[in-house]
Amino acid sequence: MDFRHFLSKKLWIFTASLTIAVICIFLVNQLLLAWVGPSAPPPGDNVPGVIWNLNIGADSQTAAEFNIDGNAKIGQDFWLANNKAARADAPGDTTIWFGNWDAGATGFKLGVTDEVEAFGSVSSTLFCLSGDCIDAWPAGGADGNWTDTGAKVYHNSIGEYGDPDGGFEINYTGDVQADGNIYAGGDISAAGCVGPVVVGVTVTALQGNQGGYVGANVNCAAEYAGSHVCTAEEVLKSINCGAPLPGAGVGWISAGPPGFTAGANDCKGWTNNEASMYGRLWNFATGMSWMTTCNMARPNACCK
DSSP: OOHHHHHHHHHHHHHHHHHHHHHHHHHHHHHHHHOOOOSSSTTTTOOOOOOOOOOTTSOOOSSOOOOOSSOOOOSSOOOOOTTOOOOOOOSSOOOOOOOOOOTTOOOOOOOOSSOOOOSSOOOOSOEEETTEEESSOOOTTTTSSEEEOSSBEEETTTOEEEOGGGSOEEEOOSOOOOSSOOOOSSOOOOSSOOSOOEEEEOSSOBOSOSSHHHHHHHHHHTTSTTOEEOBHHHHHHHHHHTOOOOSSOEEEEBOOSOSSSSSOSHHHHHTOOOTTSEEEEEETTTTEEEEEETTSOBOBEEEO
């Protein structure tokens, strides 16, 4: 091997080694330039972990949390397990807002498929029931339907309720119907009639035997629904309270026990047709009551 060949080989080896050394220095320099030291002792300032994207029904991650200091946006439904809460843990009063703050927002609705339970107060600038909304509670008398006299506050459509002179008073114009009992510790008075009044006389004329008091009432109800044979007291009350009376005609009325030594006891309680027994009639043409024998066929005077 001559000297030139030896020198050429050594020069090639030197050049290749130098090139490899330069490349290694460049790579190490790049690695050193990319390295950024920690900004806080571990585990501070760690990069947030992965939030797993799991299908509904798949196994969930256990003992996992995610903390977000900024805004969080969810493009689909946000699911909570049963008996879990979307909550704020902070000392003192806390406010959580739900709303639509988009630039083109026109409103926001929060739908609930079942009951809403609040452990504190619920406030709103608008209160609505079936589309009827108010933004303030009306004061007494403010809507024109209520009257406040100081001692009484009442709705104009139903009458007066109050506590005059330590008692309780109801003044009402119109019909009053009670499905149960009405109890009063004092008097009940009315400018009109209270209780049954005369409604008319039957077209059908009947003798004294009408099947008892119940049967006589049935005969009245057949022509005046809900009526019964008038008592003498009800006829007199009708006159006293100004109820309209028939202008003519006569009718049997019930008076109960006899007021005479003869058998004058409503034809033995409307069970007898004999001429020796008596019952009472009211003559609406003359405004008088008479006694007549039970064998006479007469209409019934009916009250309701």
